[in-house]
Amino acid sequence: MSVAKPKADTLDAFFEACIGVVGPRHFLQDADAVKPYGRDWSGAYFRTPLAVALPSSTAEVSDLVRLCAGHGIPVVPAGGRTGLCGGSVPMRERAALVMSLERMTAIREMDRVGRTVTVEAGCILETLQDAVAEAGLAFPLMFGAKGSCMIGGALSTNAGGSNVLRYGNARDLCLGIEAVMPDGTVVNGLSALRKDNTGYDLRNLLIGAEGTLGIITAATLKTLPQPLVRTTAFLSVSDLDAALTVLHRVQDHTGGAVEAFEFMPQPVIDAICTYNPAIRSPLEGPAEIGILLEVASSRPMDAQLNEEGARALEVDVLTLLADLVEKELILDATIARNDQQRQDLWTMREMVLEGITHAGVAEIFDISLSLKHLSSFVATAKEQAARFGFRSLVIGHLGDGNLHYAVMGAEGQDPADLPMDAMRAAIMDEVARLNGSFSAEHGIGQSKLDQMLRYKDAGQLAVMRRIKSALDPQNLMNPGKLIPLASTEVGTGRSWQP
Amino acid sequence: MSVAKPKADTLDAFFEACIGVVGPRHFLQDADAVKPYGRDWSGAYFRTPLAVALPSSTAEVSDLVRLCAGHGIPVVPAGGRTGLCGGSVPMRERAALVMSLERMTAIREMDRVGRTVTVEAGCILETLQDAVAEAGLAFPLMFGAKGSCMIGGALSTNAGGSNVLRYGNARDLCLGIEAVMPDGTVVNGLSALRKDNTGYDLRNLLIGAEGTLGIITAATLKTLPQPLVRTTAFLSVSDLDAALTVLHRVQDHTGGAVEAFEFMPQPVIDAICTYNPAIRSPLEGPAEIGILLEVASSRPMDAQLNEEGARALEVDVLTLLADLVEKELILDATIARNDQQRQDLWTMREMVLEGITHAGVAEIFDISLSLKHLSSFVATAKEQAARFGFRSLVIGHLGDGNLHYAVMGAEGQDPADLPMDAMRAAIMDEVARLNGSFSAEHGIGQSKLDQMLRYKDAGQLAVMRRIKSALDPQNLMNPGKLIPLASTEVGTGRSWQP
The missing domain is CATH 3.30.70.2190 (Alpha-Beta Plaits)
Structure with a gap:
C-alpha cells in the first residue's frame, strides 16, 4: 500500500514533468535545499523530501497534483511548517514530494464594503494582518507563530490561539476557500457570502483536514473593525x-x-x-x-x-x-x-514555552474540556502524574477550556527513567472520560494517530476513513496523517515534547 | 436505481420489523395519519409516505435506519416540515418511509458553566428558547417558523433568519451533534468543546446536508447572555x-x-x-x-x-x-x-410574506451576494424582470447580503402568461455572474436541483457526489434531494412560489 520508495526511472520522469510545470528554479532537488522541508517547528519529525516543488499559482498546484496522481507519488503540502505534530513533513515510512505554497503570497482582493479579504495560501499571517490594518480593519487570529505561519497552514490545521474566546478558530474567520483536490480538480469556493445553503460544507471539510483531502490554495476571510x-x-x-x-x-x-x-x-x-x-x-x-x-x-x-x-x-x-x-x-x-x-x-x-521547557518539561498535552470539568480534571491529573513520579505545570486558554498540560520529572528525576507511556495513558483516559479532546488546537499530524484510534469515537473514525478513501482513493494526499487508515498505521502517540 | 414502489411482501416484512422497534402506536400507516407528512410549508410538493415512524430515542432511530438499509427502503427524515423546498417530504419519484423526530424533544442538559445546551432533534426552536431563557440565557436563532420548526431541521438546513448578521447561521451556534449514519452507525459528536482538532469536521458536514448523509438526533448548542x-x-x-x-x-x-x-x-x-x-x-x-x-x-x-x-x-x-x-x-x-x-x-x-403574496407575487428567489454587488444587482434584475413583463419586489436581510427577490406580473398581467422560465434564468445568470448564491438560506431540497447542476461549481458538485456515494452507497438517505446524482435527476428549478 505505502510507497516506501518509488522506482528511480518513474521518479526521473515525474521530476522532469514537475520541472515542466514550475521550472527548474522552483523545483528543488539539491540535498541542502530540500533538507529544511523535512522538519517542522517541533523538530521531532524528520524525513528528507524526494524533492520540493514551489508552485506560483493554483493552476500549477493543480498540474503538480495531477502529476502526483498519475505517477503515484505522495505529496505533502507545506506552508510555514510551524506545526508541532509533523503534519507538514513527509513521514518516515513514506517518501514524498513536498509542495510548498510559499510563493503564493498574493492578497487577491481587499473588499472594504463586504469587509473581507481574499488571500493566497502562502501569505504569512502577520503580513496579512498588516495589510488588513492598513485598510483600517483587523484579522484577529493570534498565536505565537504568526510571523512565520502561512494562511493555508492556519486553515488546514484550524489554528486557534489566544483570541478564540472572542473571535473563534481559523474556521470561524473563513468565508470561502479555493482548493485543489487529490485528482487535481480545482474547487472554487472563494465565496464572500455570509449565507449560502447550496450543498455540503466543503469549506469546513477541508479546514482542519491537515492537507489530507486536498490543498487549500486561497481563502476569503472575514475582517473586523480594529479595537480602539x-x-x-x-x-x-x-x-x-x-x-x-x-x-x-x-x-x-x-x-x-x-x-x-x-x-x-x-x-x-x-x-x-x-x-x-x-x-x-x-x-x-x-x-x-x-x-x-x-x-x-x-x-x-x-x-x-x-x-x-x-x-x-x-x-x-x-x-x-x-x-x-x-x-x-x-x-x-x-x-x-x-x-x-x-x-x-x-x-x-x-x-x-521557553520557561517551562527550561524548567525541564518532558511533554505537553494540548487538551480541551467542558468548562465545568476543568477544575476536577486539573486536580485528578496532578494526582495521576504524581503517582508516576511526575510534576505537572498547567497553562491554558481558560475561556475555551483549552489547557496545555505539561509534565516533568519530580525533583532530581530524569523523565526518561519514569513510566511516561503509562502516565500519558492515565491522563488521556481521564480526558476521554470527561468527553474532552486529546488535541484541542495543535492537530494530529503524525503525532497522535494512536490516540485517534484509542479515543476518537469509532463511528466518526469510520466516516472519516470513508471520506478519505472516496476523495483520495490512491491515498497520496499527505498520506498517513490525521486519519489512521488501519490499526497498523500508528504514530508515536506523543504530544509535543520540547 | 430508484425505488419506485417496493414489493408488497418486502414492505410487509419491513413494516413488521419497524413496529418491532417503535411499537404499533408510533408507526403510522393509516392514510389520514400519514397524509400530513407528505407536505411541507410550501405546499408545492406532495407524496404520501409509505408509512411514518416516530422513534423516541437515538437507538430507535439507529435500528430503523438499519432496517431501511437492510430492506432497501428510502427514508426521509422530518421535523417541523417548515421548509419551503420539499426537503422533508418524499419525492414524487421515490416511495419512502418518513421518519419524524417529533417525539425526541428532550433537553438533555443545560450547562450553565459552559453556557451550552444539549437538546434532541425534535425539540421545537421556541420551546428551546424558552427553556434557555429560564436559565437566564438566550439562543438567538430567529425566524418566522420558530414556533413550529425543530432543532434537527434547523441544523439540517443550516437555518438563517434575521439575526445572522450578529450571531451567524444555525451552523455557527452549534458545537456538536449526534447523528445516525446511513448504515445505522451512531456518530457521537455531542461535544461542548470550543476547540477540538481531531479529524474531519463531520458536524459541519451534516449541518446543511438536508438529511442526505444521516439523521441528526441531538445537538449541543451555544447559548449567550440575554440582551438587556x-x-x-x-x-x-x-x-x-x-x-x-x-x-x-x-x-x-x-x-x-x-x-x-x-x-x-x-x-x-x-x-x-x-x-x-x-x-x-x-x-x-x-x-x-x-x-x-x-x-x-x-x-x-x-x-x-x-x-x-x-x-x-x-x-x-x-x-x-x-x-x-x-x-x-x-x-x-x-x-x-x-x-x-x-x-x-x-x-x-x-x-x-403575506403582504407580497396578496399583492400577487408569483415566485420568490432566495439569493445572496457580496455586499458590494447588491446595488448593481437590484438595478439589473429589475430591468431584466421588466424586459419579460414582470414587476419585482425586493426585501432582505441586508447585512448578510441576503435578498428575497420576488416577481409578479406587471399591472393586469397574469404571470402564467409570461415567460417565467426565461426571466428566472436571466436573473439567476446575473446572480451567478456576480458569484452569488442561488439559495442563501432556504436550501435545495427537491426544488433547485437543476440550479445545482447549472450554477454550482462543477468541482464542488463532483466532490459532493463522491461523499454522498461513500457514506450512502445505496442512496437511501433522503434520496434525490440536494445533490443531483445524475443530469437526469432534476427538480422543478423553481424558487418558492406562494
Whole structure:
C-alpha cells in the first residue's frame, strides 16, 4: 500500500514533468535545499523530501497534483511548517514530494464594503494582518507563530490561539476557500457570502483536514473593525471555579468583550522568571491561579477619556474588578496603565514555552474540556502524574477550556527513567472520560494517530476513513496523517515534547 | 436505481420489523395519519409516505435506519416540515418511509458553566428558547417558523433568519451533534468543546446536508447572555449604497451590536398595508429604501437610564442617527419609544410574506451576494424582470447580503402568461455572474436541483457526489434531494412560489 520508495526511472520522469510545470528554479532537488522541508517547528519529525516543488499559482498546484496522481507519488503540502505534530513533513515510512505554497503570497482582493479579504495560501499571517490594518480593519487570529505561519497552514490545521474566546478558530474567520483536490480538480469556493445553503460544507471539510483531502490554495476571510481600546489586567484568584465565575462576570459586564483569559499559575510564572530574570512577576504575592485578562472594544464610546485621562472601558472594567475584589472572588489584581505595561504582561505570556521547557518539561498535552470539568480534571491529573513520579505545570486558554498540560520529572528525576507511556495513558483516559479532546488546537499530524484510534469515537473514525478513501482513493494526499487508515498505521502517540 | 414502489411482501416484512422497534402506536400507516407528512410549508410538493415512524430515542432511530438499509427502503427524515423546498417530504419519484423526530424533544442538559445546551432533534426552536431563557440565557436563532420548526431541521438546513448578521447561521451556534449514519452507525459528536482538532469536521458536514448523509438526533448548542436593552428604529435612506454605509457606521459606533438590518422598500410596505390596513407605514413620507434596524446589548452599562428615562444604548444610537441625518445619509428616521412600537415594527416585518403574496407575487428567489454587488444587482434584475413583463419586489436581510427577490406580473398581467422560465434564468445568470448564491438560506431540497447542476461549481458538485456515494452507497438517505446524482435527476428549478 505505502510507497516506501518509488522506482528511480518513474521518479526521473515525474521530476522532469514537475520541472515542466514550475521550472527548474522552483523545483528543488539539491540535498541542502530540500533538507529544511523535512522538519517542522517541533523538530521531532524528520524525513528528507524526494524533492520540493514551489508552485506560483493554483493552476500549477493543480498540474503538480495531477502529476502526483498519475505517477503515484505522495505529496505533502507545506506552508510555514510551524506545526508541532509533523503534519507538514513527509513521514518516515513514506517518501514524498513536498509542495510548498510559499510563493503564493498574493492578497487577491481587499473588499472594504463586504469587509473581507481574499488571500493566497502562502501569505504569512502577520503580513496579512498588516495589510488588513492598513485598510483600517483587523484579522484577529493570534498565536505565537504568526510571523512565520502561512494562511493555508492556519486553515488546514484550524489554528486557534489566544483570541478564540472572542473571535473563534481559523474556521470561524473563513468565508470561502479555493482548493485543489487529490485528482487535481480545482474547487472554487472563494465565496464572500455570509449565507449560502447550496450543498455540503466543503469549506469546513477541508479546514482542519491537515492537507489530507486536498490543498487549500486561497481563502476569503472575514475582517473586523480594529479595537480602539484595550484593557489588560493580571488577576489572582483562589481556584479554577472562581476563575470561571470571574470570566462570566467580566463577559456579562462588558457584553462579551473579553479577548483573552489566559490561565497562568504561579509555578509557571516562577519558571518564566527563572528562565529570564528580566521578567518580573506581575503581582507582589504569589498568584495561586493567575489570569491574564484582556478586554477590547471597537466602540468609540469605550475609548473616550474622562477628566483623569482614563478611558471609559478601563474605568468600567476597573469598577467591576474592584467589586469582585470586594466580594473576594479576586484576591489581587494589577491593571496595565500604559502600552509598556501591557506589553510586559504579554511578553511574559509568550515566554511560557521557553520557561517551562527550561524548567525541564518532558511533554505537553494540548487538551480541551467542558468548562465545568476543568477544575476536577486539573486536580485528578496532578494526582495521576504524581503517582508516576511526575510534576505537572498547567497553562491554558481558560475561556475555551483549552489547557496545555505539561509534565516533568519530580525533583532530581530524569523523565526518561519514569513510566511516561503509562502516565500519558492515565491522563488521556481521564480526558476521554470527561468527553474532552486529546488535541484541542495543535492537530494530529503524525503525532497522535494512536490516540485517534484509542479515543476518537469509532463511528466518526469510520466516516472519516470513508471520506478519505472516496476523495483520495490512491491515498497520496499527505498520506498517513490525521486519519489512521488501519490499526497498523500508528504514530508515536506523543504530544509535543520540547 | 430508484425505488419506485417496493414489493408488497418486502414492505410487509419491513413494516413488521419497524413496529418491532417503535411499537404499533408510533408507526403510522393509516392514510389520514400519514397524509400530513407528505407536505411541507410550501405546499408545492406532495407524496404520501409509505408509512411514518416516530422513534423516541437515538437507538430507535439507529435500528430503523438499519432496517431501511437492510430492506432497501428510502427514508426521509422530518421535523417541523417548515421548509419551503420539499426537503422533508418524499419525492414524487421515490416511495419512502418518513421518519419524524417529533417525539425526541428532550433537553438533555443545560450547562450553565459552559453556557451550552444539549437538546434532541425534535425539540421545537421556541420551546428551546424558552427553556434557555429560564436559565437566564438566550439562543438567538430567529425566524418566522420558530414556533413550529425543530432543532434537527434547523441544523439540517443550516437555518438563517434575521439575526445572522450578529450571531451567524444555525451552523455557527452549534458545537456538536449526534447523528445516525446511513448504515445505522451512531456518530457521537455531542461535544461542548470550543476547540477540538481531531479529524474531519463531520458536524459541519451534516449541518446543511438536508438529511442526505444521516439523521441528526441531538445537538449541543451555544447559548449567550440575554440582551438587556434593544433599540429599534425604522430608517429611510436614498439608495442601497447609502444603506450599507449606514450599516457600517452603526456597527462601528456600537462595537458590532446590530442584530437586524432588514431591507424594506416602500412598495413592500405598501403591499403590507394594503393586505392589512391595521398596519401603518412607520414613516410619514415614502421611504424609498426603508431599513428596520435593531441594536441590542447585554451590557448593563447600556441599559442604564439617564435623568430623562432613556437608556444609554438608545441615547448613543440616537446621537449617531442624528449625525447621519445631518450628513444626509439618512433621510428620515423613527425610533421605537416603547415595546409596543417595537412590536409594531416587527409585526410589519413579519407580515412581508403575506403582504407580497396578496399583492400577487408569483415566485420568490432566495439569493445572496457580496455586499458590494447588491446595488448593481437590484438595478439589473429589475430591468431584466421588466424586459419579460414582470414587476419585482425586493426585501432582505441586508447585512448578510441576503435578498428575497420576488416577481409578479406587471399591472393586469397574469404571470402564467409570461415567460417565467426565461426571466428566472436571466436573473439567476446575473446572480451567478456576480458569484452569488442561488439559495442563501432556504436550501435545495427537491426544488433547485437543476440550479445545482447549472450554477454550482462543477468541482464542488463532483466532490459532493463522491461523499454522498461513500457514506450512502445505496442512496437511501433522503434520496434525490440536494445533490443531483445524475443530469437526469432534476427538480422543478423553481424558487418558492406562494
